[in-house]
Amino acid sequence: MDFIDLKSQYAALRDNINARIQKVLDHGQYILGPEVKEMEAALVAYTGAKHCISVASGTEALLICLMALDMQPGDEVITSPFTFAATAEMIVLAGGVPVFVDIEADTANIDASLIEAAITPRTKAIMPVSLYGQVADMDAINAIAAQHGLAVIEDAAQSFGASYQGRKSCNVSTLGCTSFFPSKPLGCYGDGGAIFTSDDQLAQACREIRTHGQSQRYLHTRLGVGGRMDTLQCAVVLGKLDRFEWEIARRLELGDAYERKLKAAVPGLQLLAVRPDRDCVWAQYTVFVDDRDVLQAKLKAAGVPTAVHYPRPLHHQPAYARFARADDCPNSIAAAARVMSLPMSADLTDAQQDHVVASLAAAIG
Template identity: 90%
Template sequence: MDFIDLKSQYAALRDNINARIQTVLDHGQYILGPEVKEMEAALIAYTGAKHCISVASGTEALLICLMALDLQPGDEVITSPFTFAATAEMIVLAGGVPVFVDIQPDTANIDPTLIEAAITAKTKAIMPVSLYGQVADMGAINAIAAKHGLAVIEDAAQSFGASYQGKKSCNLSTFGCTSFFPSKPLGCYGDGGAIFTSDDVLAQACREIRTHGQSQRYLHTRMGVGGRMDTLQCAVVLGKLDRFEWEVRRRLELGDAYKRKLQAAIPGVQLLAVREDRDCVWAQYTVFVNDREAVQARLKEAGVPTAVHYPRPLHHQPAYAKYSSPEACPHSIAAAQRVMSLPMSADLTDAQQGSVVAALAEALA
């Protein structure tokens, strides 16, 4: 089986996606064509945010938001070290300093009870990561940010479609940034991403920054980047949207089924906790195991692919080690040693899931 089954998804959506792509090929507007605004409008309707600005990638989304906030050299951004490198990478690239705060050991999301102690006079923003598809504790994080006059940027690269206290991920804070990388819950067929905000001034800044800082053609009012999302990739997202709500429901069902089956087959198995006031769209269905390499090898022999998100926290990465002591964030260190992701996509069949659970039970025996 595939770790993420994009082939079955395409087979189900072939006519929609092909027609959308053909329309772009026919009109030839490959940069900022009509599908760009159409996709942005559809995602505004889906999330409830006032503005959606499509960009070249989820990574670019983070950078553009930091630039819109006028991050200055030495400004600090509080974030989690248990995430993909792009989260800290963009803080550093924008001239800022990542300040790492440890995770909750049961959800693997940033622990809001540790954030306030990390705030200094140089703190500019908080960047929580909605890891594995579950939104972080945004209510608590937003309250801390409001108290200290800080912006909040939700790194929602893995959580598009998830809900938190009745609202959608990406519509929970100053900014929400998501990715349309092919393996994400809503993916295109290349790179792509989006910024969401309900602040008119910040939205305008993001639109200008994504097109080299232009407020109109050849009038550059600020520093910018070449950060536009291709029309063809927007067309692919539009081709997938009709099925997306079904895919989210299916991901929720599969997550519940994984939990039920794993707990029945493997007494004492450690799973990620999902808080009662939110759900998880399971960009990766992740479990905690000991002796991970041996378990992965046994699963590979059984034909079950696995992945590790992520094997090393950022403060243990050479590029970011100088921003924290190696002993800091012990829960992040422990999680990095034990997390393992199982096959997950909306088209995973019940039979495939059953074989994954059986193979894991045997591998752990």
Template identity: 75%
Template sequence: MQFIDLKSQYEALRPSINARIQKVLDHGQYIMGPEVAELEAALAQMTGAKHCITVSSGTEALLIALMAEGIGPGHEVITTPFTFAATAETIVLAGAKPVYVDIKPGDCNIDPALIEAAITPATRAIMPVSLYGQVADMDEINAIAERHGLSVIEDAAQSFGATYKGRKSCNVSRIGATSFFPSKPLGCYGDGGALFTSDDTLAQAMREIRVHGQSQRYTHTRVGVGGRMDTLQCAVVLGKLERFEWEVAQRKKLGDRYAELIRASGAKVELLDVAADRDCVWAQYTVKVDDRAAVIEALKAQGIPTAVHYPRPMHCQPAYARPECPPESLPHSVTAGQRVMSLPMSADLTDEQQQRVVQALAAACARA
């Protein structure tokens, strides 16, 4: 069993993906070819955002967003510690300081009730993470940001395709940033990402930053990066868009079925909350268990792969720890890091495979 079954997905989309790759090979415009603009238009339409700017990775998307907002040395960005390193990494690379706020234990997203107390005169932005494929509490976060004149950058690396109160992830704040890493709900065959905004000035800044700060060839109006998404990777994503709506629906269905099967099994497993006003595209189907190491080993013995997203929160990482933020200051993030475990999930997961996973999980938890 594959943790993420990209082979079956490719087989279903082989004609379209191969044809689009061949088209790029034929025209030879490997950088900023016509597929780039085609993908940007399609993704903007999907999200409802006015602008989409494709970039070389989800990490680069976050960095470019921070640069476009002028965030740098002496500034602070409020974010969650319970995330992949890229969230904190880009804040530090921009020269700013990450300020961590604890998560809600129910869904592992940032707790908006704790954000306002973390704001200082140096705060410039809030960067919530839509973890596991469920959008964070964006209305509450946006309201706080508006009161204090802050930008909100949604780290939507795991949530492209998800819906929040009738709006799409990546179009629920000033800037949305996503990733097309192969394992994501919408992935390419390498690195890729995108930025979304409906602000014309920000969009222009982000477009310039991704091409070394150029407003036109060899006219560098701002400091930038080499952050373009390759034409070939855009072609792959265009091919995958053909059944993306089906895949999103299937992920939601599989997530619901996992929950039903786990509850019916009586397994000692804690499920994540999904709010009634939003959905989850389950970039990872993550649960919480006790004695995780023993459960993982038991599933491994049955040929069932698992992963941990994420074992050690950012405020406990040597590179991103802050003396004013000891581990015990953010207890929900630490506890989640000790208990979360992700199960196999992809749109092509079969009912039989899912049943096998849950049976093995229930047995493993009973022994743990």
């Protein structure tokens, strides 16, 4: 059993993906070829955002957004410490200071009720992370941001396809960033990502920044990066889009089944909470356990792969410890010690899921 089954996904989409890749090989436009604009247009239609700007990775998307907001040295960005390092990494690389706000204990998303107290005159933006595939409490976050004149950047690397109050992730804030890393809900076959916004000026800034700050060829109007998404990777995403709605529906179905089966087989197991006004596309199906190392070893012996997202909050990482006290964000510290992700992908079979549940029940005893 694979933790994420990309082989079965490719088998189902082989003809479509191969044809898409071959078309790029035939026309030879490997950088900003026609598939780039085609993919961007398709994702605009999917999310409802006015603009989609494809970029080299989800990490690059965050950096470009911060640059588009004209980050200055010492500007602060409020974010969660319970996320992959790229979130804080890009804030620091842009010259900013990450200000960590703790998570909700049951969803593992940033606690919107704690954000306002973290705002200072140096605050530039709020960067919530839609962790595990569930959008954070964006209405509350956007309201706080509007009151203080701040931008909101949704780090939606794990939540593309998710819905929040009838709106799609990546279209619920000033800017939305996602990743097309192969393991994501919508993945390519390498690195790739996208920025979404309905602000015309920010969209133009992001487009210029991704191509070395050029407003036209060899006219550099701003500082930029080499942040373009390869045409071949856009072709792969296009090859997957026909099946994407089914995959999201299947992820939601598997998530509901996991909840039902785990509640029956492992009474008392703490599951991730999903708020009633949104869904979760389960980039990782994550539970909270004690004695995690022991359980992982038992599950491995039973043929069930697991992973930990994430074993150490960012303010306990050597590179970011200077930005917060070690005892800050207690919910993040507690979650890091207990989270464990189970196999999840649209091609996970019911029989495989039953084996995961039975194996976890046996391991917990």
